[in-house]
Amino acid sequence: MKNRIHFNSSENQEVQKEQLFLAIENERKTIGYYDLPSQNIDEILDYSKTFDSSIENIVVLGIGGSSLGAKAIYEFLKPVKAPSRKLFFFESTDPLNIMEILSQIELSKSHILVISKSGSTVETISIFKYLYAQESNASNYTFITDKDSDLDKFANKIGSKIFYLPSNVGGRFSVLSVVGLLPLSLCCVDIKELLNGANKVRESFFNDGYLKESLLNKAIFYAKYHTTYNINCLFAYSETLRYFVEWYVQLWGESLGKKQCSSAFHVGVTPIGLIGPKDQHSFLQLIVEGTRDKSVTFIKVADFENELTVPDIVLPYLESLDTLNGIPFHELITMQSDSVIEALIEQKDIPLDEIIIERVDEESIGQLIYYYELLTSLVGELINVNTYNQPGVESGKIILKEKLKNRR
Amino acid sequence: MKNRIHFNSSENQEVQKEQLFLAIENERKTIGYYDLPSQNIDEILDYSKTFDSSIENIVVLGIGGSSLGAKAIYEFLKPVKAPSRKLFFFESTDPLNIMEILSQIELSKSHILVISKSGSTVETISIFKYLYAQESNASNYTFITDKDSDLDKFANKIGSKIFYLPSNVGGRFSVLSVVGLLPLSLCCVDIKELLNGANKVRESFFNDGYLKESLLNKAIFYAKYHTTYNINCLFAYSETLRYFVEWYVQLWGESLGKKQCSSAFHVGVTPIGLIGPKDQHSFLQLIVEGTRDKSVTFIKVADFENELTVPDIVLPYLESLDTLNGIPFHELITMQSDSVIEALIEQKDIPLDEIIIERVDEESIGQLIYYYELLTSLVGELINVNTYNQPGVESGKIILKEKLKNRR
Numbered sequence: 001m002k003n004r005i006h007f008n009s010s011e012n013q014e015v016q017k018e019q020l021f022l023a024i025e026n027e028r029k030t031i032g033y034y035d036l037p038s039q040n041i042d043e044i045l046d047y048s049k050t051f052d053s054s055i056e057n058i059v060v061l062g063i064g065g066s067s068l069g070a071k072a073i074y075e076f077l078k079p080v081k082a083p084s085r086k087l088f089f090f091e092s093t094d095p096l097n098i099m100e101i102l103s104q105i106e107l108s109k110s111h112i113l114v115i116s117k118s119g120s121t122v123e124t125i126s127i128f129k130y131l132y133a134q135e136s137n138a139s140n141y142t143f144i145t146d147k148d149s150d151l152d153k154f155a156n157k158i159g160s161k162i163f164y165l166p167s168n169v170g171g172r173f174s175v176l177s178v179v180g181l182l183p184l185s186l187c188c189v190d191i192k193e194l195l196n197g198a199n200k201v202r203e204s205f206f207n208d209g210y211l212k213e214s215l216l217n218k219a220i221f222y223a224k225y226h227t228t229y230n231i232n233c234l235f236a237y238s239e240t241l242r243y244f245v246e247w248y249v250q251l252w253g254e255s256l257g258k259k260q261c262s263s264a265f266h267v268g269v270t271p272i273g274l275i276g277p278k279d280q281h282s283f284l285q286l287i288v289e290g291t292r293d294k295s296v297t298f299i300k301v302a303d304f305e306n307e308l309t310v311p312d313i314v315l316p317y318l319e320s321l322d323t324l325n326g327i328p329f330h331e332l333i334t335m336q337s338d339s340v341i342e343a344l345i346e347q348k349d350i351p352l353d354e355i356i357i358e359r360v361d362e363e364s365i366g367q368l369i370y371y372y373e374l375l376t377s378l379v380g381e382l383i384n385v386n387t388y389n390q391p392g393v394e395s396g397k398i399i400l401k402e403k404l405k406n407r408r
Numbered sequence: 409m410k411n412r413i414h415f416n417s418s419e420n421q422e423v424q425k426e427q428l429f430l431a432i433e434n435e436r437k438t439i440g441y442y443d444l445p446s447q448n449i450d451e452i453l454d455y456s457k458t459f460d461s462s463i464e465n466i467v468v469l470g471i472g473g474s475s476l477g478a479k480a481i482y483e484f485l486k487p488v489k490a491p492s493r494k495l496f497f498f499e500s501t502d503p504l505n506i507m508e509i510l511s512q513i514e515l516s517k518s519h520i521l522v523i524s525k526s527g528s529t530v531e532t533i534s535i536f537k538y539l540y541a542q543e544s545n546a547s548n549y550t551f552i553t554d555k556d557s558d559l560d561k562f563a564n565k566i567g568s569k570i571f572y573l574p575s576n577v578g579g580r581f582s583v584l585s586v587v588g589l590l591p592l593s594l595c596c597v598d599i600k601e602l603l604n605g606a607n608k609v610r611e612s613f614f615n616d617g618y619l620k621e622s623l624l625n626k627a628i629f630y631a632k633y634h635t636t637y638n639i640n641c642l643f644a645y646s647e648t649l650r651y652f653v654e655w656y657v658q659l660w661g662e663s664l665g666k667k668q669c670s671s672a673f674h675v676g677v678t679p680i681g682l683i684g685p686k687d688q689h690s691f692l693q694l695i696v697e698g699t700r701d702k703s704v705t706f707i708k709v710a711d712f713e714n715e716l717t718v719p720d721i722v723l724p725y726l727e728s729l730d731t732l733n734g735i736p737f738h739e740l741i742t743m744q745s746d747s748v749i750e751a752l753i754e755q756k757d758i759p760l761d762e763i764i765i766e767r768v769d770e771e772s773i774g775q776l777i778y779y780y781e782l783l784t785s786l787v788g789e790l791i792n793v794n795t796y797n798q799p800g801v802e803s804g805k806i807i808l809k810e811k812l813k814n815r816r
Contacts, residue, residue, distance in 0.1 A: 064689025079504040091686050093744065095716040095737035096487035096768065097647035123685055126718045126732045126740060133719040153725035171689075230701055231639070231678055239505035250690035257694025268698030270639055272680070277531055278499050280801060281472025281579075282658035286665025288800030290676030293638055308503040310534045311541035317561035323812035324534045329503035332534060335815075336501065339808035346803065360504065392696030393688060395754065400747035404731035407743075 001201075001358065001367045006341075007351040009217035016382075017216045023381050024374075025206070031388065032168035033373060036176040037199035037366075039166075041191060044178060047142075047161065048185040055111045058186045059088045061131070062115035062179075063123045064250060066144075067091050069175025070183045072247040073365050076240045077189060080305070080360050084188040090127045098127065107134060112141050113183055117171050119149030122400065144179055170388045172251050173373055176366070190362045197366025205374055215374055221351065222269065222295065223382030229295045229351060232269050233287065236299040237276040237337040240360055245273025248372055255376045257392070258385035267383050277336045284340065288347065295351040296344065299368070300337050303359045304330035409609075409766065409775045414749075415759040417625035424790075425624045431789050432782075433614070439796065440576035441781060444584040445607035445774075447574075449599060452586060455550075455569065456593040463519045466594045467496045469539070470523035470587075471531045472658060474552075475499050477583025478591045480655040481773050484648045485597060488713070488768050492596040498535045506535065515542060520549050521591055525579050527557030530808065552586055578796045580659050581781055584774070598770045605774025613782055623782055629759065630677065630703065631790030637703040637759060640677050641695065644707040645684040645745040648768055653681025656780055663784045665800070666793035675791050685744045692748065696755065703759040704752065707776070708745050711767045712738035 143155035204211040257268035312325040357364040380387030551563035612619040665676035765772040788795030
């Protein structure tokens with residue numbers, strides 16, 4: 001992957017860069033996600049091999065950090081990989097949604113992954129109860145949870161297979177742990193290549209590679225101007241990245257939207273996920289002419305490895321569009337993103353940059369994921385928040401618990 | 409539908425309200441969407457009746473305002489209506505996406521709606537050329553475009569059926585015109601009920617009904633504080649509203665993100681679409697603890713008309729969650745949204761309100777759509793922008809045209 005930055009991000013900040021890098025190197029000693037690229041994945045691969053073709057569907061019961069990452073990668077690769085098994089996600093208590101997913105899967109041909117770090121996620125356990133009442137064969141379930149959670153104890157009791165989350169890896173940083181790797185491996189995604197991609201970014205950053213400078217510069221710019229540019233848009237030019245941008249929204253929003261450690265002031269940068277060219281016909285107008293409160297990062301795919309082409313036919317009265325004739329769609333979509341980028345550069349006051357990934361494959365998405373995890377950690381360090389907790393969602397959970405108790 | 413407002417939105421502003429209402433009444437004389445609820449739809453209904461069961465798929469070639477509205481309504485109703493035909497949308501030049509959709513439809517069993525107001529939308533025409541090269545039977549296509557556009561002339565030449573957009577209805581306000589009604593009618597959505605829902609909101613607003621006050625008050629609050637609360641979140645508690653929030657993002661962002669008429673200052677309020685309870689595990693932390701730059705509107709469904717229930721089973725070690733036993737999921741999801749709303753009210757400084765729709769049906773979504781169209785017009789009037797144009801996207805189009813010309 002490449003990163004081209006179109007704003008001045010490197011004005012005399014050698015001291016900040018040095019300090020920031022040291023802080024992250026220090027954080028790496030206790031925060032677990034940094035070194036997931038070199039974890040041992042033998043147990044996951046061996047376990048995946050025990051599944052035969054009688055299992056056609058992998059069903060994930062999980063929400064937030066327990067589903068968004070695997071979904072992002074699965075949906076990214078789906079158009080090019082024709083995965084061996086279908087992956088389904090129960091992520092809502094909306095009864096209509098539950099019914100709709102149920103209508104698409106045959107439970108006897110499905111294996112169910114119950115994923116909850118705490119082991120007490122309301123959405124996950126309520127749907128688990130619903131499925132378990134119909135299918136209580138322990139071998140149809142695999143559990144991923146924290147060691148010694150109530151869910152761990154339950155799974156042990158019924159004798160299902162259990163995987164543990166590394167204790168120092170938070171939910172939204174867990175996609176490259178067993179949380180993402182197991183469901184993907186069961187659908188024959190090459191998880192080694194995924195980690196390989198992530199590892200390239202890790203090495204590049206921590207060992208003075210080509211991404212170190214640009215990541216540090218970008219983070220410092222975003223942090224320095226976080227009250228001016230309080231919105232960060234990720235504008236990805238491929239439908240395959242539709243769920244990747246949702247994963248990014250969680251990562252960025254939940255990590256950086258915090259009370260500042262030093263001041264308890266409310267801070268944060270709001271993430272927006274956009275897909276091109278579709279959102280040229282939606283959100284783009286707001287970027288071009290709206291309030292100057294947005295930075296924008298474009299993601300482009302260098303090689304779609306696909307030669308679908310606009311046919312060379314002339315249609316009466318539509319001759320003005322004959323310039324489209326014979327153009328491969330992959331070239332057209334890249335011209336579209338480049339045109340929008342040029343138009344925004346002309347505005348002069350919108351900080352923007354481009355990330356170019358090689359192709360639609362495991363390595364590329366592994367790179368993107370690790371790149372954004374790093375960027376989030378860097379910005380979090382600079383705006384002085386705890387990047388890894390989420391205390392703001394607790395009070396809603398407590399109120400719900402009360403409501404549930406009072407209902408009985 | 410109901411609207412409960414939890415912030416003080418009515419401080420001494422009778423003059424503003426009066427003025428604003430008059431301005432909208434005046435605008436109604438020239439802007440076409442206001443009176444779509446009472447349009448004559450006989451031609452659409454009659455044409456729909458000419459389709460028999462040999463047509464299994466309706467395929468929309470359209471992007472932005474030509475697709476988002478119909479998609480929002482179709483996906484909203486799908487879980488409860490089991491539509492008679494499947495609706496597909498080509499909305500991207502991403503070759504992988506085009507291939508994926510092609511693999512799902514049999515062209516011989518499909519009817520294709522080519523929707524482009526200008527008649528020269530690059531995405532739409534390039535994909536149309538691709539399909540037309542394979543299937544050039546004019547009766548397989550219906551065109552929706554402006555009268556006298558190049559696409560109109562082409563469709564006339566080959567002898568396909570053509571519908572015209574009312575000339576004073578812009579793309580993103582066109583869902584209740586033939587643009588949305590025809591594809592929906594062909595999938596047996598009750599478009600009369602849809603318009604009936606929209607009409608209820610229209611009557612309520614223009615004839616001193618219950619929504620007039622709250623719409624005017626909300627719009628004045630949003631406009632007055634648009635630099636403080638520069639982000640507006642729509643947090644809908646049902647997966648069925650997933651595409652409705654995308655429609656809202658286009659409507660709000662493209663209408664309000666503008667240079668101000670009087671000052672040429674960049675203004676606008678950034679729209680964010682959220683789905684609960686999923687986004688409690690993603691974006692919520694940022695709302696609760698992040699910068700105070702967001703207003704939030706919750707949408708709840710009063711009656712899901714579905715009795716799916718968490719079974720009354722006790723699982724060892726998971727007894728603390730037995731409070732979930734026997735609860736219908738529709739009740740659970742409502743308790744979840746109410747818990748989050750209460751938690752946010754406790755924060756005291758986040759402007760929030762709730763919209764409650766009756767059920768998942770045509771009337772309710774018709775109401776929601778018209779409500780948001782009105783709210784957009786009201787805010788646009790107050791922040792002094794041209795709500796109905798989108799000049800900011802032109803320069804990218806011109807650059808693309810150049811690139812296409814130079815390629816040959």
